Amino acid sequence: MAVKIGEHIDLGKFPLLLAPMEDVSDPPFRYVCKQNGVDMMYTEFISSEGLIRDAAKSKQKLDIFEYERPIGIQIFGSDIESMRQSAEICTLAHPDLIDINYGCPVKNVACRGAGASLLQDIDKMVAMTKAVVDATTLPVTVKTRLGWDDNTKNVYEVAERLQDVGIKALSIHGRTRAQMYKGQADWRMIRDVKRNPRIQIPIFGNGDVDSVEKAAAWRMEYEVDGIMIGRASIGYPWIFREIKHFFETGEHLEGPTIDERVEVCKTHLIKSIEWKGDKTGIFEMRRHYANYFKGIPNFKEYRTKLVGLGDHNEILEVLEEIKERFKMHTRTRSSIYR
Structure with a gap:
């Protein structure tokens, strides 16, 4: 019902x-x-x-x-x-x-x-x-x-x-x-x-x-x-x-691929800029990067890059770089839940 x-x-x-x-x-x-x-x-x-x-x-x-x-x-x-x-x-x-x-x-x-x-x-x-x-x-x-x-x-x-x-x-x-x-x-x-x-x-x-x-x-x-x-x-x-x-x-879906995570993160960023404007949209997105890529080893340098950038095109470039660098990594379900 x-x-x-x-x-x-x-x-x-x-x-x-x-x-x-x-x-x-x-x-x-x-x-x-x-x-x-x-x-x-x-x-x-x-x-x-x-x-x-x-x-x-x-x-x-x-x-x-x-x-x-x-x-x-x-x-x-x-x-x-x-x-x-x-x-x-x-x-x-x-x-x-x-x-x-x-x-x-x-x-x-x-x-x-x-x-x-x-x-x-x-x-x-x-x-x-x-x-x-x-x-x-x-x-x-x-x-x-x-x-x-x-x-x-x-x-x-x-x-x-x-x-x-x-x-x-x-x-x-x-x-x-x-x-x-x-x-x-x-x-x-x-x-x-x-x-x-x-x-x-x-x-x-x-x-x-x-x-x-x-x-x-x-x-x-x-x-x-x-x-x-x-x-x-x-x-x-x-x-x-x-x-x-x-x-x-009754079956488990595979966790998202790195491509999926990057694409959803990009969508989130673009929507944030559309709604709040460039400056605020980019600033408020910074709190989300670590969560989108949680569980990826040696990700800290990329997070530091992402939160330090103020131009959305540069952020999109770094996200593409992440896709290439970590393309073999799939987030397992056990690594995501807190």
Whole structure:
């Protein structure tokens, strides 16, 4: 049976979602993930206060493209009225849905009363969610964590109460805010939410899915409706096609050749320049090179070259040189997952 969000978003039998990641899941990165089979994506999270103030950086994050659909715009904030207004602004950008971030653990979000901080005040979280639901005609979804810390794992209550005020899907990261990204994600509570007979909306699991084997095993063990993948896709968008291929055939795809890695890296760079302009596009691409070529021995000199160049033609020349130098190297699956 197909997984649906609201009446109109059909995600197929078992969707793979790209997690919203600050400074990562911008349109250029989303493009290469879409090319590799991801079923649904989200923008980087956007500050509700920034949207209301018309801040340029926040407004730019509203950019979405037809080929990305279905896509959600994710917002966060600490003020209910600001979140309501930002939902109205997001609706005008015509995404397929609006997602609320109640999971971000970083200090400059959580310590300002936004993101995972709302896990300490469920009544406010519910009121905020209702305000967003009431402010838009689009489906509203939520991403959250198990709780604030080990003493307040309240995701069961969160799931029921947010469903009651109208959310259409819930993504759960299997850690508390106190854990940040340390230790292992615990999916058992995600499974318990899914098993709750009161819960009728799709439940997506997130956290530590970094291999084909894990995706396949956890799909069965934890009974989720789909899997959201974040960090494992950085520099390795092929993870989506590999997981899908395994689900469909039970067989492993070969890892990408050096030619494939160079070509996808080039595409990412070109899209980055198209979206942000030469200077910013080249600068922001620098964080990705090491990830695209992770596992290649003696690559450091090339990474140093790539991050030091400011002309896109010169960068493309170095990428071609990498293709020639390492043409015998195929990245094995065991070398890519972290």
